Amino acid sequence: MALIVQKYGGTSVGTVERIQEVAKQLVAHQKQGHDLVVVVSAMSGETNRLVGLANEINDHPRGRELDVLLSTGEQVTIALLSLALEQLGVHATSYTGSQVRILTDNTHNKARIMEIDDAKIHADLAKGKIVVVAGFQGCDDNGNITTLGRGGSDTTAVALAAALKAKECQIYTDVDGVYTTDPRVVPEARRLDQITFEEMLEMASLGAKILQIRSVEFASKYNVPLRVLSSFTEGGGTLITAEESKMEQALISGIAFNRDEAKLTILGVPDHPGIASQILGPVAAENIEVDMIIQNTGHDSTTDFTFTVHRNDYTNALNVLQKTATELGAREVTGDDKIAKISLVGVGMRSHAGIASTMFETLAQESINISMISTSEIKISVVIDEKYLELGVRSLHKAFELDQLDPK
Amino acid sequence: MALIVQKYGGTSVGTVERIQEVAKQLVAHQKQGHDLVVVVSAMSGETNRLVGLANEINDHPRGRELDVLLSTGEQVTIALLSLALEQLGVHATSYTGSQVRILTDNTHNKARIMEIDDAKIHADLAKGKIVVVAGFQGCDDNGNITTLGRGGSDTTAVALAAALKAKECQIYTDVDGVYTTDPRVVPEARRLDQITFEEMLEMASLGAKILQIRSVEFASKYNVPLRVLSSFTEGGGTLITAEESKMEQALISGIAFNRDEAKLTILGVPDHPGIASQILGPVAAENIEVDMIIQNTGHDSTTDFTFTVHRNDYTNALNVLQKTATELGAREVTGDDKIAKISLVGVGMRSHAGIASTMFETLAQESINISMISTSEIKISVVIDEKYLELGVRSLHKAFELDQLDPK
Numbered sequence: 001m002a003l004i005v006q007k008y009g010g011t012s013v014g015t016v017e018r019i020q021e022v023a024k025q026l027v028a029h030q031k032q033g034h035d036l037v038v039v040v041s042a043m044s045g046e047t048n049r050l051v052g053l054a055n056e057i058n059d060h061p062r063g064r065e066l067d068v069l070l071s072t073g074e075q076v077t078i079a080l081l082s083l084a085l086e087q088l089g090v091h092a093t094s095y096t097g098s099q100v101r102i103l104t105d106n107t108h109n110k111a112r113i114m115e116i117d118d119a120k121i122h123a124d125l126a127k128g129k130i131v132v133v134a135g136f137q138g139c140d141d142n143g144n145i146t147t148l149g150r151g152g153s154d155t156t157a158v159a160l161a162a163a164l165k166a167k168e169c170q171i172y173t174d175v176d177g178v179y180t181t182d183p184r185v186v187p188e189a190r191r192l193d194q195i196t197f198e199e200m201l202e203m204a205s206l207g208a209k210i211l212q213i214r215s216v217e218f219a220s221k222y223n224v225p226l227r228v229l230s231s232f233t234e235g236g237g238t239l240i241t242a243e244e245s246k247m248e249q250a251l252i253s254g255i256a257f258n259r260d261e262a263k264l265t266i267l268g269v270p271d272h273p274g275i276a277s278q279i280l281g282p283v284a285a286e287n288i289e290v291d292m293i294i295q296n297t298g299h300d301s302t303t304d305f306t307f308t309v310h311r312n313d314y315t316n317a318l319n320v321l322q323k324t325a326t327e328l329g330a331r332e333v334t335g336d337d338k339i340a341k342i343s344l345v346g347v348g349m350r351s352h353a354g355i356a357s358t359m360f361e362t363l364a365q366e367s368i369n370i371s372m373i374s375t376s377e378i379k380i381s382v383v384i385d386e387k388y389l390e391l392g393v394r395s396l397h398k399a400f401e402l403d404q405l406d407p408k
Numbered sequence: 409m410a411l412i413v414q415k416y417g418g419t420s421v422g423t424v425e426r427i428q429e430v431a432k433q434l435v436a437h438q439k440q441g442h443d444l445v446v447v448v449s450a451m452s453g454e455t456n457r458l459v460g461l462a463n464e465i466n467d468h469p470r471g472r473e474l475d476v477l478l479s480t481g482e483q484v485t486i487a488l489l490s491l492a493l494e495q496l497g498v499h500a501t502s503y504t505g506s507q508v509r510i511l512t513d514n515t516h517n518k519a520r521i522m523e524i525d526d527a528k529i530h531a532d533l534a535k536g537k538i539v540v541v542a543g544f545q546g547c548d549d550n551g552n553i554t555t556l557g558r559g560g561s562d563t564t565a566v567a568l569a570a571a572l573k574a575k576e577c578q579i580y581t582d583v584d585g586v587y588t589t590d591p592r593v594v595p596e597a598r599r600l601d602q603i604t605f606e607e608m609l610e611m612a613s614l615g616a617k618i619l620q621i622r623s624v625e626f627a628s629k630y631n632v633p634l635r636v637l638s639s640f641t642e643g644g645g646t647l648i649t650a651e652e653s654k655m656e657q658a659l660i661s662g663i664a665f666n667r668d669e670a671k672l673t674i675l676g677v678p679d680h681p682g683i684a685s686q687i688l689g690p691v692a693a694e695n696i697e698v699d700m701i702i703q704n705t706g707h708d709s710t711t712d713f714t715f716t717v718h719r720n721d722y723t724n725a726l727n728v729l730q731k732t733a734t735e736l737g738a739r740e741v742t743g744d745d746k747i748a749k750i751s752l753v754g755v756g757m758r759s760h761a762g763i764a765s766t767m768f769e770t771l772a773q774e775s776i777n778i779s780m781i782s783t784s785e786i787k788i789s790v791v792i793d794e795k796y797l798e799l800g801v802r803s804l805h806k807a808f809e810l811d812q813l814d815p816k
Contacts, residue, residue, distance in 0.1 A: 082473040
């Protein structure tokens with residue numbers, strides 16, 4: 001008899017029929033002997049409908065009242081799911097974030113969870129009830145409704161699992177787990193049974209958008225085993241846990257990639273201390289996020305400086321950089337918005353040399369030119385011409401035998 | 409500088425444009441120097457939409473979870489109205505029933521208000537804010553969301569006005585006040601500037617459906633001046649207050665009528681104690697509400713017994729009565745579902761004789777036959793053939809000079 005927190009996203013509860021399906025599934029899980037706490041999102045489309053109304057009525061809807069509005073989305077779902085469970089003869093009780101009490105700070109629209117009161121939930125579970133909690137929301141210590149921002153329901157689920165000391169936090173979504181890479185690019189991609197928090201963070205931030213980064217960080221911090229699985233098909237999904245030394249780690253867990261980037265280079269900048277912030281300061285001032293940054297030693301006491309941004313910010317960043325170049329007396333500014341990034345991720349990398357050279361060799365064999373390289377403890381990223389993205393990912397997936405159950 | 413509670417119903421906040429209109433109106437009222445607390449209903453259609461979802465998912469949606477669902481309707485409106493006020497540069501704060509805290513008993517779906525915490529509202533008003541409160545909802549002392557049932561938003565407004573000791577509770581609706589009778593029947597019908605709670609109760613329960621009876625009772629109990637006025641047109645509306653002795657009362661304030669009734673008669677019933685409950689008991693057991701009841705002395709120690717029911721219950725009531733008649737050995741059962749009821753209402757009636765005889769005489773002059781009569785302290789009701797309804801109402805309106813500013 002284990003306590004499990006399950007989270008169902010907007011698509012999983014998008015229609016009355018889908019909610020009824022989730023209810024049936026919950027009853028089956030309860031019959032297996034589990035104590036269940038269920039976190040749900042707003043029905044898909046509902047949040048957009050509410051935001052649409054807000055935009056019609058206010059030029060910049062935000063703050064306290066936007067949270068009052070948006071939080072109704074999940075409140076509708078918890079009530080409907082509880083009514084669906086009652087229809088199946090199962091006792092259920094729903095709670096809004098305020099009712100639980102999920103205490104947050106008072107940063108409306110992107111609040112952070114401070115504390116969760118577990119008393120009511122434990123009392124309901126002891127009575128054999130299924131507890132249904134509204135994701136994405138809480139309240140500050142004055143009772144004002146707050147919301148957690150994008151992907152907030154995942155965070156609610158993980159935080160609840162931590163507070164309730166649940167055995168597992170299961171995130172039901174429209175994919176059946178985390179794959180070695182995107183199966184649309186590599187048909188041989190394999191679902192991973194298990195992966196570490198660190199690897200998942202690198203995979204998620206690199207574009208494998210299954211879980212919100214914040215919820216993975218939260219799970220890692222409180223060591224909550226997290227499982228990603230499909231609400232539409234059967235299967236054990238992928239379990240995300242802390243690294244276990246007893247496990248024989250594969251060198252590489254997966255390959256992430258991203259084609260939404262663009263790179264900019266400023267050439268022949270006078271090389272003196274503080275030059276990096278002089279270049280990136282004006283970019284940050286325009287609210288443009290920078291991803292990779294590389295500085296090469298140049299000649300004649302100048303330096304070349306390259307960074308990548310989201311492709312949507314490319315034109316804007318280029319204008320900013322050209323201005324900076326004039327001010328600093330740089331030689332030239334170049335840019336390329338037809339690039340892609342490929343990253344190998346794996347905790348096994350730590351204890352094994354030679355990953356990087358195998359990667360570079362594999363790409364060279366396919367005549368793919370690498371224009372930027374960046375490494376971290378469990379990740380190697382390269383920037384290449386966008387048109388070689390699929391070829392690169394496929395050859396790396398093969399080279400590292402990721403389609404094998406026991407890869408290199 | 410007076411504190412005023414205003415309530416806007418579903419039609420008044422039915423679209424984004426209507427909410428913007430209400431916001432403009434509130435700003436104008438605030439500029440006149442008023443402290444404003446605004447109670448709003450769900451946007452028209454929203455409650456039906458939510459009930460529809462609940463019905464799709466559960467055969468008999470009710471109880472706690474239905475309240476969690478329905479209460480989102482008003483929560484959306486308070487947020488949108490507050491955002492609309494912010495757009496106009498006015499500070500506003502919204503509160504759900506739970507947030508205010510409007511404490512109710514735990515009778516879900518038709519809870520009764522027990523107590524209102526006025527601290528937050530007074531604090532906001534002191535800061536110059538407009539306070540926007542969700543109608544129709546509260547919470548029990550365990551923090552469960554409750555709803556007040558039909559017309560609950562009116563009750564919320566009156567209860568808030570009582571708790572806050574407001575100068576007036578203004579109910580904005582789609583009519584511009586209470587009329588001497590329905591203007592669709594009598595074009596000369598006149599809007600009443602003032603009327604007493606008792607008269608309004610008799611008018612409302614007799615079919616002039618402007619305010620929920622419960623909210624008028626509440627206002628009467630706590631002596632909250634209540635004003636009905638239109639959210640679509642200008643005008644002072646109708647003020648509903650306790651009876652003031654200094655006021656010169658008109659004999660009759662208005663004429664209510666109802667064509668949704670049917671009458672049933674059981675003839676030649678053995679006249680012995682308890683016969684009334686033997687006849688009406690089986691009717692009540694079928695959940696049929698009985699309105700007027702008249703028992704005439706018969707002959708040969710039998711009696712004739714007549715009562716009226718809602719026209720929708722006519723067939724059902726007739727079947728019940730025929731069964732009862734057989735059991736009691738009554739002579740005959742007759743019925744008529746083509747009747748109408750006309751009622752004169754007015755506190756002036758108390759101190760003036762002759763109202764009844766003027767009423768009967770007026771109807772006789774038009775050759776309208778009266779089949780039932782029932783009286784209370786401030787009301788006389790007669791049942792007539794449905795086809796004479798309009799004629800009867802018009803001639804009575806004229807006879808009592810209700811179109812005059814200073815009627816008889």
